[in-house]
Amino acid sequence: MKHTSIYILAVTATVTWSACGSKQQQAGPPPATPISVVEAKKTPAAYYDNYQGIVVALNTVELRSQVSGFITGIFFKEGDVVQKGQALYEIDRRKYLAAFQQAQANVLSAKANLSKAQKDIDRYNMLLKNDAVARQTVDQATAAYETARSQVAVANAALASARTDLSYATISAPFTGRIGISQVRLGAQVTPGTTLLNTISAENPVGIDVVINEQQIDRFYKLMKSSTDTTFRLQLPNGQMYGSTGKILAVDRGVNNQTGSTIVRVQFPNPNKELKDGMSGVLQVLNDDSGNRIQIPYKAVVEQMGEFFVFTAQDSIALQHKVNLGPRVKDDVIVLDGINEGDKVITEGIQRLRDSSKVTTAAPAQPGAQGKPAAK
Structure with missing residues (x-):
C-alpha cells in the first residue's frame, strides 16, 4: 500500500507541472496598449498674469468752502461734466462784498493821505532851501509821508484779502471733470475747510x-x-x-x-x-514666457505627487517625460520644457501606461476577428 501511494503522488505532480508549463507557454508577452498620439508643435502663445x-x-478733488456762510446758489446738474472755471456753488456774498467795498474805500483814503503828505514834504523842502522853516518841521513831514505810504500798502493788502474772500464765495471747478452728487442743498450752512460740498474727478x-x-x-x-x-x-x-x-x-x-x-x-x-x-x-x-511655445492637449498630462509627466511614443515604446508646464490655453496647455517639437505625444490610453510600455496606434482587434470563421 505504501508503494502505491507514492506512485499516485508522483503521477499527480507530473500532471500539475505539465499544466503549468503549458499555461506559461501560451501566455507569452503582454499585448501592446492601443493609443492615440498628436505631434507636439510650437504655436504663438500669448498668455497673461x-x-x-x-x-x-x-485727478480728483473734494470741494470744500474756504469761507463760512449759507449756500445761496447751485449752478450745475449732478453727474454732469463741468468745465474748468465753471461756477458751481455760491455762498452768501453780501458780507464779503461789503468788506471788499470798504477795503476799496480805505485804499482811496490812504492814497489821499499819501498825496497830502507828499505835497507837505515838497513844500517844506523848498522852504528849507530858503532857510524859512526849521529842520525839525521838515523831518516831521518826512515821517508823516513814510507813514502815509505804509498805510497805503496796508490798505492794498486788506483790499487783496477782501477780494480773495469775495472770490471764495463763488466755488468754481478747478478742472474739467465729472461732478458727483451734491452733499449740501440750498440754504445749508458751511464751515471753512470742514463741510464737504462735492467731488470732481477727471475721466x-x-x-x-x-x-x-x-x-x-x-x-x-x-x-x-x-x-x-x-x-x-x-x-x-x-x-x-x-x-x-x-x-x-x-x-x-x-x-x-x-x-x-x-x-x-x-x-x-x-x-x-x-x-x-x-x-x-x-x-x-x-507673461515673460510668451512666444513660440510647445502646446499640447491638457488631457495628455499626468500628475504624480505634484509633478507633471507626459508619454511620448517612440518605436512602439511609451517613454515618460517630466515636464514644466505653463498656463492653460482653453483645452491645451503650454509646455515650457521636457519635450521637443515633433515628439509624438500620447493623448489616449495613458491610464494603462508605464515607462517603456509597448504601444500601438492600430485599432484594437474585435472579438471573432481572428481564428476560425464562425460556423454557418
Missing part, C-alpha cells in the same frame, strides 16, 4: 491700481521701459475685455513693511467714459 485692480481717477485718462509683491518690482520697472501695445489689458467686471491697452504710469515710492507689497498704477485711455472711478477689474500683464 492676472492682478485684481481698482480704477482710480488720475480721461484713468489709472488702474494693482498690488504686487516686492519680488515683482524689478519686472514692472523693466516693463515701464520696454512694454508694448499688448503688454497690459483690462478685463471688465462683466468679463469682457476693455477695448484699449494700457501703459505703466508709476510704481509707488516704497514697499509696505507689513505686507511686503507695493502699488503699480497703469494708465488707460477712457474716451468713452466707460471706466468709472472705484470700479474693479482684472489687469492682465503679458
Whole structure:
C-alpha cells in the first residue's frame, strides 16, 4: 500500500507541472496598449498674469468752502461734466462784498493821505532851501509821508484779502471733470475747510491700481521701459475685455513693511467714459514666457505627487517625460520644457501606461476577428 501511494503522488505532480508549463507557454508577452498620439508643435502663445485692480481717477478733488456762510446758489446738474472755471456753488456774498467795498474805500483814503503828505514834504523842502522853516518841521513831514505810504500798502493788502474772500464765495471747478452728487442743498450752512460740498474727478485718462509683491518690482520697472501695445489689458467686471491697452504710469515710492507689497498704477485711455472711478477689474500683464511655445492637449498630462509627466511614443515604446508646464490655453496647455517639437505625444490610453510600455496606434482587434470563421 505504501508503494502505491507514492506512485499516485508522483503521477499527480507530473500532471500539475505539465499544466503549468503549458499555461506559461501560451501566455507569452503582454499585448501592446492601443493609443492615440498628436505631434507636439510650437504655436504663438500669448498668455497673461492676472492682478485684481481698482480704477482710480488720475485727478480728483473734494470741494470744500474756504469761507463760512449759507449756500445761496447751485449752478450745475449732478453727474454732469463741468468745465474748468465753471461756477458751481455760491455762498452768501453780501458780507464779503461789503468788506471788499470798504477795503476799496480805505485804499482811496490812504492814497489821499499819501498825496497830502507828499505835497507837505515838497513844500517844506523848498522852504528849507530858503532857510524859512526849521529842520525839525521838515523831518516831521518826512515821517508823516513814510507813514502815509505804509498805510497805503496796508490798505492794498486788506483790499487783496477782501477780494480773495469775495472770490471764495463763488466755488468754481478747478478742472474739467465729472461732478458727483451734491452733499449740501440750498440754504445749508458751511464751515471753512470742514463741510464737504462735492467731488470732481477727471475721466480721461484713468489709472488702474494693482498690488504686487516686492519680488515683482524689478519686472514692472523693466516693463515701464520696454512694454508694448499688448503688454497690459483690462478685463471688465462683466468679463469682457476693455477695448484699449494700457501703459505703466508709476510704481509707488516704497514697499509696505507689513505686507511686503507695493502699488503699480497703469494708465488707460477712457474716451468713452466707460471706466468709472472705484470700479474693479482684472489687469492682465503679458507673461515673460510668451512666444513660440510647445502646446499640447491638457488631457495628455499626468500628475504624480505634484509633478507633471507626459508619454511620448517612440518605436512602439511609451517613454515618460517630466515636464514644466505653463498656463492653460482653453483645452491645451503650454509646455515650457521636457519635450521637443515633433515628439509624438500620447493623448489616449495613458491610464494603462508605464515607462517603456509597448504601444500601438492600430485599432484594437474585435472579438471573432481572428481564428476560425464562425460556423454557418
